[in-house]
Amino acid sequence: MDESSPANMDMKKRRDPGVNRTLLVFNCHEPWIHKLGALGYALDIIVGLKGKYNQGWDYRMRPLPAHARLISLPEALQSPTEYYCIITHNTTDLLDVRFRPEPRLLVLHHTLEGRLREEHSNIDPEKMKDMLHGYMELVGGHVVATSMFKGESWGFTDDIVHFGIDVNGYLPYDGHETTGLRICNFISSRRQILLWDLHEQAFAGLPITLVGHNPDLPGVEAARDWDHLKRILQAHRFYIHTADPMLEAGHNMATAEAMAAGLPVLGNRHPTSPIRHGISGFLSDDPRKLRQYAQMLLEDRELARLMGQRARKTVEERFSLTRFKHAFLRSIE
Structure with missing residues (x-):
């Protein structure tokens, strides 16, 4: 039935x-x-x-x-x-x-x-x-x-x-995959909104998983279902969110859900970002610095876990x- x-x-x-x-x-x-x-x-x-x-x-x-x-x-x-x-x-x-x-x-x-x-x-x-x-x-x-x-x-x-987000609805953070994560749809039509040039300059060549509906990007697929997405969040080391401050907010639901799952966030400086630089993630408009921060988290799983705990706490306080x-x-x- x-x-x-x-x-x-x-x-x-x-x-x-x-x-x-x-x-x-x-x-x-x-x-x-x-x-x-x-x-x-x-x-x-x-x-x-x-x-x-x-x-x-x-x-x-x-x-x-x-x-x-x-x-x-x-x-x-x-x-x-x-x-x-x-x-x-x-x-x-x-x-x-x-x-x-x-x-x-x-x-x-x-x-x-x-x-x-x-x-x-x-x-x-x-x-x-x-x-x-x-x-x-x-x-x-x-x-x-x-x-x-x-x-x-x-x-x-x-x-x-x-x-609103229920932080208890996510799997405990593991971060065993030495890989960053970004979740977004229709990247090609939203490059300026997402500051995609900055994303590419900062993370080109680093292990980054893209998840979402992007039929023009080979190998990029949406999660199979909600449970699969939770496992993806659990396994990855950090999350990425970049956005043009004139066109988009400093976070979206995918960013907050990654924080709820215990991932630290890397992104550009944005007046509405919920990330505290050096506490729950790293923020910079310099792609070289963002790359350094990414490499730091890829090499230090414990640092990523500690920063992710602060990110999760932010969601509990701001987006319950x-x-x-x-x-x-x-x-x-």
């Missing part, structure tokens, strides 16, 4: 007295959507959306959240369910549900500048910002940003909800799943 089929999920909802509200959620990024399972609500997740490389749910990234079912956009628009809130991620999502009566929430996952750069758009950023503010005021929607950095980019800073749950529930109330 398919436990994730709509009929079976509906039966589960009816059997569970604690699930008495349903959220309608557009699928955007499975790792973030999976966090919504912590809210305790039923979830109708819209898949099959245009422009997404995977038309269903990408089980390589995460399992389906608890009390969730997958539905199509036409099914969502015709659903008799009175949704407690509709969670969207861009203006296309908002327009798709414009005829549904429920409250809607827009979650900002990217900076405005990074979004326009990735889409190769010539739209004036200020015009784009004004358009979004006007539309949200018109429909009476609420906006949440996943970091202050991203909220400031769009001009929405009233409600900031950082993603409990804090995310309470903050996001306030956003949709």
